[in-house]
Each structure stands twice: as C-alpha cells, then as structure tokens.
Amino acid sequence: MNAPSESHVAAPDSAAASADAEQVAIAEEFSFFSDWTERYQYLIDLGRKLPPFPEEQKTEAHKVQGCQSQVWLIAEGDRARLQFCAISDSAIVSGLIALLLRVYSGRPAQEIVDTEPRFIEAIGLAKHLSPTRSNGLSAMLGVIKANARSFL
Secondary structure (H helix, E strand, O other), X not given: OOOOOOHHHOOOOOOOOOHHHHHHHHHHHHXXXXXXXXXXXXXXXHHHOOOOXXXXXXXXXXXXXXXXXXXXXEEEXXXXXXXXEEEEOOHHHHHHXXXXXXXXXXXXXXXXXXXOOOHHHHOOHHHHOOHHXXXXXXXXXXXXXXXXXXOO
C-alpha cells in the first residue's frame, strides 16, 4: 500500500470536510502504517509541511504554556471562521500541530468548541506519546478551544 497523501496539512477551506470527517481521514491515513516507527516518521513529515510561522510572532504572548517543547500558536478570524497558525521547535510536536490544524483550523468557533479530538485515541496516540508530549497536546488543544470560546 502506498503512504497516504500529505496534502491535507493546510487548513481546510470552506468546501472542506467537517472536523469529524477530517478525524476519520486522519485515522484512515494512520491505518496505512504497520508500526509506530512509521507513524512517528509520518508525523515528522507532516510537521515539516506546516506553513511558515512569522518570526515576529514567536513571542511570550503566543507561546503555549504547558508544553515541554516550545510551541507558538496564533488565531485569526471571527466567530464564523477561525484560522490557526502554529509551530514548534520539536519535529514530533510540529506533526501533532499539523493534525490539530487539520481538525480545527478554518472552522466556526462553535464547531471548534464542540469537536472532541477523537483522532488521538483512534490512531493510538494516547498510548504512544510520552506524558510530557500528552500534556503538551492537551495544552495546545486547550489554547485552540479557549480561542474559539472567546468568539462565542
């Protein structure tokens, strides 16, 4: 089987599938890989394809607290459509960011708040991330949802 396409790293546009459909697609992509070495490599590859993050935005105000790695995240938009941009100094964390952006970026604030990250369990991430990476993933998700709640 061929590896899944990595074209989904960019935030979805208005014609894109719902957040739930994105989560199903992520689970299907990860099912192509037989072991976690391949899955980690795929995560790293996804992280490498993140859009550039503006250097001037790498400030304390945009830093995600609770991550062992350095993570910066910014949100732009309004209640109808929030766009997120993020980056990390860690390759695997950048891959996690790419997955979060697929699910949450470009969505209405209410959909972001209502969408639980079921893909984490579906692809086995919950069992294969270190406690510090799991905490960082929770912190990033918390910042995304807090931004969305601020528009409601």
